Amino acid sequence: MLPPELIAEFAAIVGAAHVHSQPAQLLAYSYDGTFQQRVPDLAVTPGSTEEVAAVVRLCARERLPMIPRGAGSGLAGGTIPVSGGVVISLTRLDRILETDRANRVAVAEAGVVTARLQAEVEAVGLFYPPDPASLNQSTLGGNAACNSGGPRCFKYGVTKDYVLGLTVVLADGRILRCGGKVLKNATSYQLTQLFVGSEGTLGVITELILRLRPLPRVRSTALALFERLDDASATVTAIVAAGILPATLELMDGTTIGVVEDYLGLGLPRAAEALLILEQDGNDEEVTAREVERMAALCREHGAVEVRIARTPAERNDLWQARRAVSPALGRLRPNKLGEDVTVPPAAVPALIQRVRAISEEVGLPIPVFGHAGDGNLHPNILFDRRRPGELGRVERAATAIFRAALALGGTLSGEHGIGTLKRDFMVEDVGPVGLDVMRAIKRALDPQGLLNPLKKLPPTDEPARSGFLSALPSLEGIIPDTGHPAFAEAGA
Amino acid sequence: MLPPELIAEFAAIVGAAHVHSQPAQLLAYSYDGTFQQRVPDLAVTPGSTEEVAAVVRLCARERLPMIPRGAGSGLAGGTIPVSGGVVISLTRLDRILETDRANRVAVAEAGVVTARLQAEVEAVGLFYPPDPASLNQSTLGGNAACNSGGPRCFKYGVTKDYVLGLTVVLADGRILRCGGKVLKNATSYQLTQLFVGSEGTLGVITELILRLRPLPRVRSTALALFERLDDASATVTAIVAAGILPATLELMDGTTIGVVEDYLGLGLPRAAEALLILEQDGNDEEVTAREVERMAALCREHGAVEVRIARTPAERNDLWQARRAVSPALGRLRPNKLGEDVTVPPAAVPALIQRVRAISEEVGLPIPVFGHAGDGNLHPNILFDRRRPGELGRVERAATAIFRAALALGGTLSGEHGIGTLKRDFMVEDVGPVGLDVMRAIKRALDPQGLLNPLKKLPPTDEPARSGFLSALPSLEGIIPDTGHPAFAEAGA
Numbered sequence: 001m002l003p004p005e006l007i008a009e010f011a012a013i014v015g016a017a018h019v020h021s022q023p024a025q026l027l028a029y030s031y032d033g034t035f036q037q038r039v040p041d042l043a044v045t046p047g048s049t050e051e052v053a054a055v056v057r058l059c060a061r062e063r064l065p066m067i068p069r070g071a072g073s074g075l076a077g078g079t080i081p082v083s084g085g086v087v088i089s090l091t092r093l094d095r096i097l098e099t100d101r102a103n104r105v106a107v108a109e110a111g112v113v114t115a116r117l118q119a120e121v122e123a124v125g126l127f128y129p130p131d132p133a134s135l136n137q138s139t140l141g142g143n144a145a146c147n148s149g150g151p152r153c154f155k156y157g158v159t160k161d162y163v164l165g166l167t168v169v170l171a172d173g174r175i176l177r178c179g180g181k182v183l184k185n186a187t188s189y190q191l192t193q194l195f196v197g198s199e200g201t202l203g204v205i206t207e208l209i210l211r212l213r214p215l216p217r218v219r220s221t222a223l224a225l226f227e228r229l230d231d232a233s234a235t236v237t238a239i240v241a242a243g244i245l246p247a248t249l250e251l252m253d254g255t256t257i258g259v260v261e262d263y264l265g266l267g268l269p270r271a272a273e274a275l276l277i278l279e280q281d282g283n284d285e286e287v288t289a290r291e292v293e294r295m296a297a298l299c300r301e302h303g304a305v306e307v308r309i310a311r312t313p314a315e316r317n318d319l320w321q322a323r324r325a326v327s328p329a330l331g332r333l334r335p336n337k338l339g340e341d342v343t344v345p346p347a348a349v350p351a352l353i354q355r356v357r358a359i360s361e362e363v364g365l366p367i368p369v370f371g372h373a374g375d376g377n378l379h380p381n382i383l384f385d386r387r388r389p390g391e392l393g394r395v396e397r398a399a400t401a402i403f404r405a406a407l408a409l410g411g412t413l414s415g416e417h418g419i420g421t422l423k424r425d426f427m428v429e430d431v432g433p434v435g436l437d438v439m440r441a442i443k444r445a446l447d448p449q450g451l452l453n454p455l456k457k458l459p460p461t462d463e464p465a466r467s468g469f470l471s472a473l474p475s476l477e478g479i480i481p482d483t484g485h486p487a488f489a490e491a492g493a
Numbered sequence: 494m495l496p497p498e499l500i501a502e503f504a505a506i507v508g509a510a511h512v513h514s515q516p517a518q519l520l521a522y523s524y525d526g527t528f529q530q531r532v533p534d535l536a537v538t539p540g541s542t543e544e545v546a547a548v549v550r551l552c553a554r555e556r557l558p559m560i561p562r563g564a565g566s567g568l569a570g571g572t573i574p575v576s577g578g579v580v581i582s583l584t585r586l587d588r589i590l591e592t593d594r595a596n597r598v599a600v601a602e603a604g605v606v607t608a609r610l611q612a613e614v615e616a617v618g619l620f621y622p623p624d625p626a627s628l629n630q631s632t633l634g635g636n637a638a639c640n641s642g643g644p645r646c647f648k649y650g651v652t653k654d655y656v657l658g659l660t661v662v663l664a665d666g667r668i669l670r671c672g673g674k675v676l677k678n679a680t681s682y683q684l685t686q687l688f689v690g691s692e693g694t695l696g697v698i699t700e701l702i703l704r705l706r707p708l709p710r711v712r713s714t715a716l717a718l719f720e721r722l723d724d725a726s727a728t729v730t731a732i733v734a735a736g737i738l739p740a741t742l743e744l745m746d747g748t749t750i751g752v753v754e755d756y757l758g759l760g761l762p763r764a765a766e767a768l769l770i771l772e773q774d775g776n777d778e779e780v781t782a783r784e785v786e787r788m789a790a791l792c793r794e795h796g797a798v799e800v801r802i803a804r805t806p807a808e809r810n811d812l813w814q815a816r817r818a819v820s821p822a823l824g825r826l827r828p829n830k831l832g833e834d835v836t837v838p839p840a841a842v843p844a845l846i847q848r849v850r851a852i853s854e855e856v857g858l859p860i861p862v863f864g865h866a867g868d869g870n871l872h873p874n875i876l877f878d879r880r881r882p883g884e885l886g887r888v889e890r891a892a893t894a895i896f897r898a899a900l901a902l903g904g905t906l907s908g909e910h911g912i913g914t915l916k917r918d919f920m921v922e923d924v925g926p927v928g929l930d931v932m933r934a935i936k937r938a939l940d941p942q943g944l945l946n947p948l949k950k951l952p953p954t955d956e957p958a959r960s961g962f963l964s965a966l967p968s969l970e971g972i973i974p975d976t977g978h979p980a981f982a983e984a985g986a
Contacts, residue, residue, distance in 0.1 A: 102730065102840035125734070147679045158677055160686075161654070176927045181838040183868040184651055184908035186640045186690055187916075188924045189932050189950075193653075193686035197679055214736040237595065241618070243707040243776035283736035287780050345674040347595035375676040415677035423680075431681045434669045438939065439682050445938035446931065457682075 002041050006062065010044055010086075013054040018045040018092070029087040032074045033134070034422060035336065035386075038474040040067065040081035045089045049167055049175060049206040052088060056204060057173030059086050065454050068200035070111065070142025073134040075339055076420030078146065078199045082474055083454040090141050093206055096120055104212045105164065105181045110141025110205050117210070127215040129156035132416065141205045147197035149416030151248045154374030156213070158416065160196045165209030168195050171202075171447040181209060194442070199418050200453040202446045216281035219247070220292040221310040223319040224299035225272040229253065231303035232274035233350040236373050238298045239278070240346075244291055248279035250323055251373035253353050255360070259368055260322050263329035268322065269305060276373065277323055326370055333366060334383035338395055338470075340402055344411030346376040355405040356380045362401070363394040377415030396470040404429070419457045421473055425465035433462050495534050499555065503537055503579075506547040511538040511585070522580040525567045526627070527915060528829065528879075531967040533560065533574035538582045542660055542668060542699040545581060549697060550666030552579050558947050561693040563604065563635025566627040568832060569913030571639065571692045575967055576947040583634050586699055589613055597705045598657065598674045603634025603698050610703070620708040622649035625909065634698045640690035642909030644741045647867030649706070651909065653689045658702030661688050664695075664940040674702060687935070692911050693946040695939045709774035712740070713785040714803040716812040717792035718765040722746065724796035725767035726843040729866050731791045732771070733839075737784055741772035743816055744866035746846050748853070752861055753815050756822035761815065762798065769866065770816055819863055826859060827876035831888055831963075833895055837904030839869040848898040849873045855894070856887040870908030889963040897922070912950045914966055918958035926955050 002021070011019045020026060020043040029043040041064070046052045059066045065085025072079055081087055093109035099121055100106070106128065108117055114135040118128050131150030132138055138148070144166070149158045165179025179185060179192040195203055226232040236249060252260070254273040261268045268275065278295045282288040296307045310316035330337055344352050353369050360367040371378035382398045384391045403413055403426050413423045413430050428436055439458055443450070495514070504512045513519060513536040522536040534557070539545045552559045558578025565572055574580055586602035592614055593599070599621065601610055607628040611621050624643030625631055631641070637659070642651040658672025672678060672685040688696055719725040729742060745753070747766040754761045761768065771788045775781040789800045803809035823830055837845050846862050853860040864871035875891045877884045896906055896919050906916045906923050921929055932951055936943070 100838075100840075103838040104733065105838070147683075149677055149679075153677065157654075160683070161650075170927070170931070174927050174930075176931055177925065178928055178931075180905060181903050182836045182905050182908070183839070184642055184646065184836045184865075184870045185905050186642075186651075186834075186907040186909050186911045187905045187920070188690075188928060189695075189935060190640075190653065190683070190686045190690050191928065191931055193683045194935075197681075197683050202682075214734060216736065240597065241707060243709065284780075287777075341679075343675045343677045345593075345596040345598070346676070347593075372677075377677045410674050412673060412675050412678050412680045414679040415675070416679050418679045427680070432670065434663070434667050435671055435681060435684065437667075438663070438669055438671075438684055441938040442682060442687075442935060445934040 007042065009058055010042065010055065013058065014044050014046045014051050018047065020044070029069065029072070029089060030081070032072045032077060032079045034075060034077050036077045036080045036421065036473050038081050040087045041084050043087040043089055045092045047092045049169065052169045052204055052206050053173045053175055055086070055088055056169050056171065059451060060172055060449060063449060063451065065451050066204070067453055068145070068204045070139035070145070071113065071137045073137045074142065074146060074420060075341070075417040076414070076422045077473065078418055078420035078453070078456055080421060080474065082421060088204060090139065090206065099124060099126065100181065101126065103181050106210045106212055107207065108140055108210065109207050110139060112140050114138055114140055114143055121212055122215055125215050126212040128162065128210060128212055129153070130159045130162060140208050140210070144196050144205055144208060145198065145200050146418040147416065149372070149377065151250055151372060154249055154372060155245050155247045160193060162211045163192055163196050163208055164211050166192050166195055166205055167207035168203035168205055171449065171452050176203065179209060183211070197418070199420065199457045201443060201457050202452060217283045218285045218288050219279060219281045219316070220288045221277065221279045221316045221319050222292050222296045223308045223322070224276045224278065224296065224304040225269055225306040226274040226304050227271055228303060229273040229350050229353055232276055235276065235299050235302040235304070237347070238302060239295050240374070242294065242298065244295060246278055246295060246374065247281040248277060249372065249374035250277040251275070251371060252323065252326065253369040255366060256326055256368035256370045259329045259333055260325045263332055264321065264325050266322055272305065275322065277319060330368065330381055330383055334385050336384050336386045338382040338399060340380045340382065340399065341377070341414050341417040342380070342402060342406035342411055343375070343377040343415035344406050344409045346374065348409040348411065349373060349376055349378065351409055352378060352405060352411070356402060359398050359401045359405070363398045365394055365398055367398060375415070376411070392471055396467065399470070400465065421456060424457060424459050425469045427457070427459050428462045429464060436462060500535065502551055503535065503548065506551065507537050507539045507544050511540065513537070522562065522582060523574070525565045525570060525572045527568060527570050529570045529573045529914065529966050531574050533580045534577050536580040536582055538585045540585045542662065545662045545697055545699050546666045546668055548579070548581055549662050549664065552944060553665055553942060556942060556944065558944050559697070560946055561638070561697045563632035563638070564606065564630045566630045567635065567639060567913060568834070568910040569907070569915045570966065571911055571913035571946070571949055573914060573967065575914060581697060583632065583699065592617060592619065593674065594619065596674050599703045599705055600700065601633055601703065602700050603632060605633050607631055607633055607636055614705055615708055618708050619705040621655065621703060621705055622646070623652045623655060633701050633703070637689050637698055637701060638691065638693050639911040640909065642865070642870065644743055644865060647742055647865060648738050648740045653686060655704045656685055656689050656701055657704050659685050659688055659698055660700035661696035661698055664942065664945050669696065672702060676704070690911070692913065692950050694936060694950050695945060710776045711778045711781050712772060712774045712809070713781045714770065714772045714809045714812050715785050715789045716801045716815070717769045717771065717789065717797040718762055718799040719767040719797050720764055721796060722766040722846055723843050725769055728769065728792050728795040728797070730840065731795060732788050733867070735787065735791065737788060739771055739788060739867065740774040741770060742865065742867035743770040744768070744864060745816065745819065746862040748859060749819060749861035749863045752822045752826055753818045756825055757814065757818050759815055765798065768815065770812060823861065823874055823876060827878050829877050829879045831875040831892060833873045833875065833892065834870070834907050834910040835873070835895060835899035835904055836868070836870040836908035837899050837902045839867065841902040841904065842866060842869055842871065844902055845871060845898060845904070849895060852891050852894045852898070856891045858887055858891055860891060868908070869904070885964055889960065892963070893958065914949060917950060917952050918962045920950070920952050921955045922957060929955060
């Protein structure tokens with residue numbers, strides 16, 4: 001609890017209604033989309049970039065940790081106030097400032113929910129492609145801080161590819177505006193890109209200039225089932241080699257198919273080792289349909305045992321049912337899950353899935369794998385029951401083995417969720433001691449007091465991760481049941 | 494001239510044959526694609542990342558400025574050794590280490606000439622899109638350091654969009670490897686992107702991991718002439734709004750058309766205010782041709798007075814003749830030119846061209862404008878004769894006015910050439926004092942001695958540019974005739 005005089009100073013900046021200091025209020029800022037929890041000392045909801053800047057200056061003066069927060073739907077613990085301090089929630093910065101049709105650019109505040117921006121620009125024929133599964137909850141600022149992805153990102157690129165400019169409050173409260181409404185920029189260091197993916201450790205993003213595209217007018221979808229995972233993978237390679245860049249190329253492994261089939265009884269063959277959802281969008285109905293037919297043919301050529309093509313929106317909805325059912329289906333199997341997010345070079349997808357299968361057997365926990373086959377970003381979901389003694393230790397062994405398997409295959413710890421607290425202790429194994437040193441030098445240069453989202457992304461030492469890293473996370477037994485959190489239902493997708 | 498003992502130390506690292514200390518040798522490392530010149534104290538051509546690292550350690554110990562250099566075809570003075578010191582030429586690092594077809598990735602050393610990589614990957618059906626006009630001279634490392642673009646970048650993105658990973662020698666000689674063969678990466682700060690576009694001021698790029706695409710199989714081209722610039726601009730907007738993403742959308746203004754017509758007599762109408770070259774590529778001949786027909790129709794609908802469509806490679810070659818003739822045609826008009834590279838929001842292209850026309854009249858110098866209409870990146874080329882007294886002052890007034898016009902329209906100083914020495918003094922007007930402060934903080938964090946490519950990109954003060962900034966550049970009257978330099982013929986394109 002902060003001294004009342006200090007709380008009054010925050011209230012003088014943002015208004016008393018926007019300072020949250022009561023335990024019941026603070027609870028709302030204590031968790032994210034993982035199972036972690038810690039209550040902050042204070043939470044504030046400023047209403048403008050200038051108020052954010054004044055809050056940051058006050059925190060800097062008082063040496064209080066600052067935790068920038070969007071919707072709290074993150075999947076890596078990035079907004080858990082593990083160091084205590086002040087949560088700066090950006091939800092009141094929720095204005096879409098401009099939809100510039102002539103330049104195909106949107107300007108929006110950080111707290112705008114991603115789906116809202118998408119709907120607004122789509123209404124005028126424009127398109128903001130990044131589509132994290134959390135898009136109905138998560139915010140543009142949070143998406144930028146985590147460099148979020150989604151199924152459409154193989155064709156269209158991730159959040160970083162759409163952020164042309166940012167307004168950022170720096171650690172000392174100064175306001176930086178970088179980038180602009182320009183599609184090419186060789187002027188400054190790429191400061192915009194430095195803040196994208198920095199998970200609130202270098203500054204507080206308050207406003208974004210986002211690139212838009214023309215909205216594709218048509219969409220066509222197919223689903224294919226394979227008895228052999230390698231066949232599905234060879235199909236993905238063949239599709240890309242044929243020069244087709246599908247809007248979506250989603251994969252579910254055999255374990256996931258089984259779990260979904262148990263749940264919904266869609267008639268998916270139990271012998272299937274892989275399911276692909278293939279989608280193309282475009283402006284010409286005939287061309288788009290032809291590309292999907294071509295992908296379907298490639299599936300058959302590569303041994304698909306069943307290929308379904310949607311001819312109507314209702315049929316398309318049916319095809320997506322299997323994919324959408326994944327999260328609720330997993331929830332039925334075990335009460336808890338750790339949704340992972342490793343990325344490997346695309347050709348290493350089958351090897352990673354095989355490795356996860358072996359790890360699943362070794363630790364005795366189900367680990368269904370699904371994700372974005374085109375770009376090698378997979379979500380192995382470790383299912384468990386935290387009430388069972390020793391199960392958390394097995395989760396930890398599985399997660400450790402999955403991280404190391406991805407790294408050994410030339411991959412990386414995170415494709416679209418970020419590092420937060422969850423994978424921080426594995427950073428040295430991914431970026432190496434020199435990489436960590438460079439990251440720390442940049443962190444010190446921009447946040448010399450170390451107050452911006454402390455203990456996130458950057459490990460305190462270069463030691464390799466120790467056993468117990470999961471159980472050491474705060475409040476694993478927190479009072480928020482993780483399956484009840486809205487972000488959970490979408491987690492890892 | 495450095496002491497012989499020190500030169501011997503360099504020779505011990507790279508071999509005596511790769512240390513260049515004689516005046517005639519040093520001349521080769523004294524210039525770039527601009528009219529600037531200064532001879533370095535020493536030039537070395539190391540043969541490996543490890544040798545680069547040892548050279549950097551030695552320079553750091555001796556506090557010698559280090560100037561990383563690719564082919565020296567840069568258009569902003571980025572490799573001119575204005576501070577003296579040691580040029581580190583990367584031309585011997587010229588190995589293409591891997592073309593990984595399964596993952597669509599190439600791994601290459603920094604000194605590989607861009608066109609060579611393109612040819613090598615195209616031979617196996619892959620495609621490296623960035624296509625700066627200098628691609629037959631310039632290197633992958635130089636392209637990355639300057640974040641180079643080219644005509645294909647509207648559809649395919651610039652160099653930064655293709656660099657997945659880098660090997661960089663840091664200012665203290667440590668070797669950083671960042672990124673990898675992964676298409677999505679939310680793990681580290683975006684260090685790869687921080688080095689891309691940093692113009693050798695933060696580290697020496699020695700190796701690159703580059704994303705490739707499948708090679709488009711067909712290509713179709715059209716040329717359209719407009720009597721009114723606004724009609725051409727409206728056409729560009731209409732093409733994008735129609736959901737067409739052309740491979741190339743090049744614009745030449747009326748002045749450029751006139752200069753080319755004087756040179757080649759292609760029968761281009763003298764009344765034309767704008768010429769567009771529209772190209773599409775793809776895998777389906779019919780679809781690609783249909784999109785070009787559609788673009789041609791949009792040109793006619795928006796008032797094009799003439800539209801030509803190429804049906805054969807020979808016809809395509811004819812259409813490109815006008816665009817390729819620009820540089821030699823300009824060279825006939827005046828012996829010297831300053832090729833600019835501003836970028837504005839796409840809808841501001843006509844306003845910028847109008848403004849340049851007015852500036853041209855004000856200063857009494859021809860300033861043809863051409864460039865990449867789709868992404869708002871234009872190249873106003875200020876033509877002059879440096880032998881005429883006072884002409885350089887007029888060039889300077891014109892350049893200053895063009896920079897400020899672009900900034901006033903929400904644009905930026907450079908789209909694809911970088912800042913170097915040439916535009917450095919205008920940086921504060923573009924990125925602002927806070928932006929400069931952040932850049933300097935990063936520079937200090939990574940290069941505390943300030944030895945990496947000093948006096949480039951970052952201005953020494955926050956003062957606005959003074960008159961005389963051009964004539965203050967070193968050796969404007971240098972002995973290299975600028976029209977004779979291979980990079981010059983392509984300059985600004």
